[in-house]
Amino acid sequence: MQYMDNSCKRCLLRDMAGNEDIKSQLEKTRSLMSDEEKASDEKYEKRLSQCKSCDNLLDATCLKCGCYVEIRALADGARCPAKKW
Numbered sequence: 006m007q008y009m010d011n012s013c014k015r016c017l018l019r020d021m022a023g024n025e026d027i028k029s030q031l032e033k034t035r036s037l038m039s040d041e042e043k044a045s046d047e048k049y050e051k052r053l054s055q056c057k058s059c060d061n062l063l064d065a066t067c068l069k070c071g072c073y074v075e076i077r078a079l080a081d082g083a084r085c086p087a088k089k090w
């Protein structure tokens with residue numbers, strides 16, 4: 006949902022135009038991680054799906070921890086600060 010001030014409730018980076026620097030950082034981080042470090046594609050998408058239905062997501066950022074959720078969810082051992090994943 007896009008608001009008048011252009012903030013986007015429940016949007017991921019992939020849903021938003023712009024933010025090219027952050028998107029580039031996401032891809033760089035992903036490329037530097039080993040397969041053992043990374044969450045599986047299935048686990049990653051499931052985590053992001055949970056974030057997209059969470060009230061704490063605003064402008065692709067988790068309001069609980071301040072992270073871009075697409076970056077936070079990359080590591081297999083990462084945890085949601087609200088214990089949703």
Ligand code: SF4
Binds near residue numbers: 057059061
């Ligand atoms: S609290 Fe958890 S589920 Fe909600 S946006 Fe943050 S990381 Fe995602």
